[in-house]
Amino acid sequence: MSFLSLSHLEKTFGTNRVVKDFNLSVEKGEFISLLGPSGCGKTTVLRMVAGFETPTSGGIVIDGQEVTGLKPNQRNIGMMFQAYALFPNMTVAENVAFGLKVKGVAKDKRDARVEEMLRLIGLPEMGGRYPFQLSGGQQQRVALARALAPSPRVLLLDEPLSALDAKVRVSLRNEIREIQRELGITTIFVTHDQEEALSMSDRVVVMNGGIAEQVGAPFEVYNRPSTRFVATFVGTLNVFDGAVTGPQSVTLAGVPVTLAEPVEASKGATVALALRPEAVQLGRVEGADVVLPATIESVEFLGSIIRVRARAGGSVVALDTFNRMDAPPPAIGAETEVSLHARDLIVLAG
Amino acid sequence: MTDWLSPTEWQAVALSLRVAFWATVISLPLGIWVAWLLARREFPGKQVLNGLVHLPLILPPVVTGYLLLITFGRRGYVGQFLDQWFGIVLAFRWTGAVLAAAVMAFPLMVRAIRLAFEAVDPKLEQAAGTLGASPAWVFLTVTLPLILPGVLAGAVLAFAKAMGEFGATITFVSNIPGETQTLPSAIYAFLQVPGGDAQAFRLVIVSIAVAMGALIASEWIGRRVARRIGGLG
C-alpha cells in the first residue's frame, strides 16, 4: 500500500480537460517530480493534492485516509510556492510558528520548534527579521521551514526555485533534497526544468497535455523514454530516419544496423531512431557500428563539456565530448567523422 | 470653541460628527464583506452588485434621497416593515441621516477596501490554509492585517463624505434643527436667511477643517500602505 495515491484524477475547467486519468502511487519518503512543459497541468495536479482544486473525478488517498473531499486546512500537508508567499507582516520566527500556533502548540514548545527549524535551514539568527529584509534564497528557505514546522504528511513544492538566480537555485535544490532525506518526508516537486527533476528525484513523472506520459527513475526516463514526447522533452536528442529491413534490423543513412531490441514496424517502413548527444563520438571509433562522414557546423565550449553540432547522415547531429587539455575542440567547417553504437539507439514509437 | 459657535451651529456640527461616525461604523463590516465579494469571488450577478454599490456615486443625490424616502419612508415597503416589527422610524430622524450618509459614502469605502483586498496575494491565504488555518483564522491573522491600512483609508474617506453629504440627506430626512440639520444643511439654511452669512462662514471653516483633517489622515495612512508594499518587494 503506497503512502500517497492519486487514482484516475481528472480536472476539467469549463470544457478544457486539463488533467486526464492521472495515476500515481508514491511511497513514504519518496521524492517525486512532476516534469512537463508550461500548461501541461502540473500545478493543477499539485493543487488537487493540496485541496485548492476539487477533482472533477478520481480520488486522493494520503496514508490510508481518503482526502479528496477535505479542505486544504484539514489535510496536514506543507506547501511551498514559487514566490515564497511569506506573511509580510510577520517576522521570520512568526512565519515559521504560524502552523504550530494554528495547531495550538504551547509557546515554549513552539519556540523550541521554530529554533530547530531555523537551524535546519541554516538561518538560526534570522528569527527577528521581516521577510523583506531577506534575500530571495533566504525567503524560500524560511518558506520551507514554515511548511515543515507542523510536521506535514506530504510536502508539495510548486517551482520553488524558478524565481531564484542560477547559483542559489543549484545550492538550494541540494539543500532541499538533503533536508527532505533527513526528515524522510514524502515530497512532490513541480518543475519544468528537466535538470532539476533528473538531479533531485527518486522518480520523475513526465507530463504532457494533462497526461502522465511516463513515470520512472531519472535514469530510466532519460535512457528508456517510453514515448516520443518523453524522449524529446527530457534531454537533447538526435533523431535519424531508419528504414526497416527486418524484425530487428534497419538501415541508417545507408548503413545496415542490428538493433538491441526488435522494432514494431513492418519491413520497408520508416522509424525514428534517437540518440543522445553523449552517445555520439567524434572521429572514427574502434568497434563502432556506424561511422558517418561529418562536417562541423558549430562548437559550443561549456567548460567540462564541449557541445558540437555536425552535419552527418542527412541531418544535424549534436554531440557532447568532455573537455581535455590535450585535445582542443574541432574547427568549424572541418571535415571529420562521427561514430555511434547500435545499442545506444532508441526507437521512438508513434 | 463652544462660545465661538452658537448653540445651533454647535448642534449641527455635533450632529454631523455623530451621523458620520455611525454611518462609517455601521457600513464598515458590510463594506468589507462587499469589497471581499467583489475582489475575490466569482458569482452570477457580480456586475449587478458592483453597479448597485456604485449607483449613489453617479445618481443625483436628490434621486438617491428620493429612492430612500420611497423605500424607507413610513409608507415605503421596508420603512413600514421596520416601523411595525421593530418600531424603527428612519424618515425625518437623525438615524435616517445616518442611512443616507452611509449609502452615499458606501461606494468610496468599498472601492478603497477592494483595492486593498486585490493587493493581497491569494497565495498568502493559500499558504495559511495549508498550514492548517481555517478560513476565519486566515482572514483574521493574514488578510485583515494586510488590508487594514486600506480599511482605515476607506473609513476616513467614508467619514469625510458622510460629513459633507447634503442632497440625499435633505431629501430623505429634511432639515430639522437638532434632529436632522447636519453641517451642510445648516450652512444651506443660514444662507437662506438675510444676515446668516457670518454663521454660514463659521460652519464653512469647520467643514474645511474636518475635510483637511480627513485628507491628512488618509494621506498618512496611504504612506504607510506604500511603505508596507515597498517592504513586500
Ligand SMILES: Nc1ncnc2c1ncn2[C@@H]1O[C@H](COP(=O)(O)OP(=O)(O)OP(=O)(O)O)[C@@H](O)[C@H]1O
Ligand atoms: N482556475 C483555472 N481556470 C481555468 N483554467 C485553468 C485554471 N487553472 C489552470 N487552468 C488551465 O489549465 C491548464 C494547466 O494549468 P497548470 O497551471 O496546471 O499548468 P502547469 O503545468 O503548472 O504550467 P506552468 O509550468 O506554466 O506553471 C492551463 O491551460 C491553464 O490555462
Ligand SMILES: [Mg+2]
Ligand atoms: Mg504551474
